[in-house]
Amino acid sequence: NAGVMQNPRHLVRRRGQEARLRCSPMKGHSHVYWYRQLPEEGLKFMVYLQKENIIDESGMPKERFSAEFPKEGPSILRIQQVVRGDSAAYFCASSPEGQGTGAYFGPGTRLTVT
Amino acid sequence: AQSVSQHNHHVILSEAASLELGCNYSYGGTVNLFWYVQYPGQHLQLLLKYFSGDPLVKGIKGFEAEFIKSKFSFNLRKPSVQWSDTAEYFCAVNTDKLIFGTGTRLQVFP
Numbered sequence: 001n002a003g004v005m006q007n008p009r010h011l012v013r014r015r016g017q018e019a020r021l022r023c024s025p026m027k028g029h030s031h032v033y034w035y036r037q038l039p040e041e042g043l044k045f046m047v048y049l050q051k052e053n054i055i056d057e058s059g060m061p062k063e064r065f066s067a068e069f070p071k072e073g074p075s076i077l078r079i080q081q082v083v084r085g086d087s088a089a090y091f092c093a094s095s096p097e098g099q100g101t102g103a104y105f106g107p108g109t110r111l112t113v114t
Numbered sequence: 115a116q117s118v119s120q121h122n123h124h125v126i127l128s129e130a131a132s133l134e135l136g137c138n139y140s141y142g143g144t145v146n147l148f149w150y151v152q153y154p155g156q157h158l159q160l161l162l163k164y165f166s167g168d169p170l171v172k173g174i175k176g177f178e179a180e181f182i183k184s185k186f187s188f189n190l191r192k193p194s195v196q197w198s199d200t201a202e203y204f205c206a207v208n209t210d211k212l213i214f215g216t217g218t219r220l221q222v223f224p
Contacts, residue, residue: 033212042120042216043158043204056211091157093212102148103212105158 004029004094004106005074012112019079019086021109025094031055032075033103034067037089049075082113116141118207120215127195127222135190135218137179137205147188148206149179150214158204164188175199195222 005024013019025032034046045059049069060067064082069075079086089110093103119138127133139145149161162173169181179190188205200222205215 035214040123040216043214045211045213048211093158095212102146102160102163102206102208104160105150107157 004092004104006090006092006106006109008109009107010110010112012114013082014114015083016081019082019111019113021077021079021090021092021111022074023077023092023094023106024074025092026096026104029094029096029104031095031097031103032069033093033095034075034077035091035093037091037108043091046077079111082111084113087111087113116145116207116209116213118205118213118215120203120205120218122218123216124219125221127220129197129222129224130194131222133190133192133195133199133220135203135205135220137188137190137215138186139188139205139207140186141207141209143209146208147179147181148208148212149173149177149188149190150204150206152202152204152217154201161190161203195220197222197224 007022032049035043037043047060047067048056064080066078089108091108092106095103117140121136147164150158151161152158162171164171164181172178177192181188202217202219204217
């Protein structure tokens with residue numbers, strides 16, 4: 001049973017470009033979380049999704065950021081018109097159900113904006 | 115809104131020393147509590163979890179944590195650390211979503 005997969009592992013974008021980060025949850029998991037990790041700031045919750053449904057996006061910046069988890073295929077975190085401040089590690093985690101469970105993490109995508 | 119506080123940002127210990135990392139949460143209802151570990155260059159792994167029952171929870175690699183409801187705490191402990199325990203440790207709370215503390219960086223010197 002493969003773990004949570006994220007790709008790419010490293011992504012370099014110039015300011016103003018778009019970044020697309022992909023997350024394939026563990027088999028049988030229907031819930032996905034996205035977190036951002038900045039040095040000295042720990043893990044910041046961004047968004048929590050179920051297939052075809054955003055459950056909680058209270059941690060997402062209001063502009064330029066969006067996330068989806070379609071019925072088929074991976075979850076996508078999309079950052080439009082990236083800025084230097086978007087440089088961070090983005091982690092995806094999946095769980096088999098929503099509440100009351102832990103989550104399994106992917107290896108992360110390190111985004112660098114030049 | 116739920117939140118998690120980890121007061122120790124950076125802990126430095128010698129091998130064989132005892133470890134206790136603090137974790138406090140703010141939420142009045144039923145919570146599920148977790149400790150995750152992130153070794154250098156790796157992704158987060160679950161160390162231990164508390165859902166219900168015995169408030170003293172034992173995890174992998176000799177770690178344990180105690181849930182004290184009256185103090186809203188879930189401190190992580192290990193009686194004798196090893197150099198290989200050098201990592202970042204995150205406490206997390208799950209009510210309607212999984213929220214993490216800012217992490218504690220542990221450095222263990224031989």
